[in-house]
Amino acid sequence: RKEVEQDPGPFNVPEGATVAFNCTYSNSASQSFFWYRQDCRKEPKLLMSVYSSGNEDGRFTAQLNRASQYISLLIRDSKLSDSATYLCVVNTGSGYSTLTFGKGTMLLVSP
Amino acid sequence: EPEVTQTPSHQVTQMGQEVILRCVPISNHLYFYWYRQILGQKVEFLVSFYNNEISEKSEIFDDQFSVERPDGSNFTLKIRSTKLEDSAMYFCAASSGTGLTANYGYTFGSGTRLTVV
Numbered sequence: 001r002k003e004v005e006q007d008p009g010p011f012n013v014p015e016g017a018t019v020a021f022n023c024t025y026s027n028s029a030s031q032s033f034f035w036y037r038q039d040c041r042k043e044p045k046l047l048m049s050v051y052s053s054g055n056e057d058g059r060f061t062a063q064l065n066r067a068s069q070y071i072s073l074l075i076r077d078s079k080l081s082d083s084a085t086y087l088c089v090v091n092t093g094s095g096y097s098t099l100t101f102g103k104g105t106m107l108l109v110s111p
Numbered sequence: 112e113p114e115v116t117q118t119p120s121h122q123v124t125q126m127g128q129e130v131i132l133r134c135v136p137i138s139n140h141l142y143f144y145w146y147r148q149i150l151g152q153k154v155e156f157l158v159s160f161y162n163n164e165i166s167e168k169s170e171i172f173d174d175q176f177s178v179e180r181p182d183g184s185n186f187t188l189k190i191r192s193t194k195l196e197d198s199a200m201y202f203c204a205a206s207s208g209t210g211l212t213a214n215y216g217y218t219f220g221s222g223t224r225l226t227v228v
Contacts, residue, residue: 041200041224042221043202043219043221043222044154044202044219045219046217046218087153087154098144098156098159098167099154099156099217100156101153101154101155102153104153
């Protein structure tokens with residue numbers, strides 16, 4: 001059973017488009033939620049934490065629905081530089097902050 | 112500049128050989144981790160380390176793997192007898208909190224690409 005599941009992608013969008021990423025997680029005891037960004041053959045980099053009330057950082061908006069065990073990321077006015085793989089990441093709450101990663105959804109923004 | 116430095120960036124080794132991957136976290140981080148990512152696959156947890164001992168490990172982290180922080184700065188991952196399937200990107204990570212009650216993210220190093228031939 002997949003613990004963190006994401007849209008398989010890739011998403012191909014033009015510059016300026018709005019794109020939404022979806023993620024579900026299976027462990028209801030999960031405590032913390034994140035979106036990471038990973039460029040090709042690079043390390044994951046924290047994009048934003050996801051809070052229960054939803055949070056926004058510039059063009060990025062994250063939402064969490066604990067009842068549905070669902071997380072989303074919305075990118076508005078997408079830029080060429082947003083092209084990357086977006087990783088949904090969940091803290092399993094098992095102790096020392098072990099993170100469980102989704103496989104990621106690749107985003108390709110074209111001119 | 113990365114806050115977590117890993118060396119080497121790429122290592123090629125023969126099957127059956129021992130490898131040591133090194134990581135230097137920034138000084139105020141207390142919790143250290145190794146993750147790996149096989150090409151095209153998701154990032155997978157290997158082990159967490161706190162207060163000079165392993166706090167959690169995954170099924171992947173079998174007897175062939177070990178970690179230590181010998182001098183209080185370097186954090187190493189040793190693979191005793193490498194297999195072809197150990198070929199992957201190995202990421203060191205560090206955090207200053209456990210994340211259980213706060214939304215701490217990790218800082219990942221830039222990774223070591225291990226190729227076993």
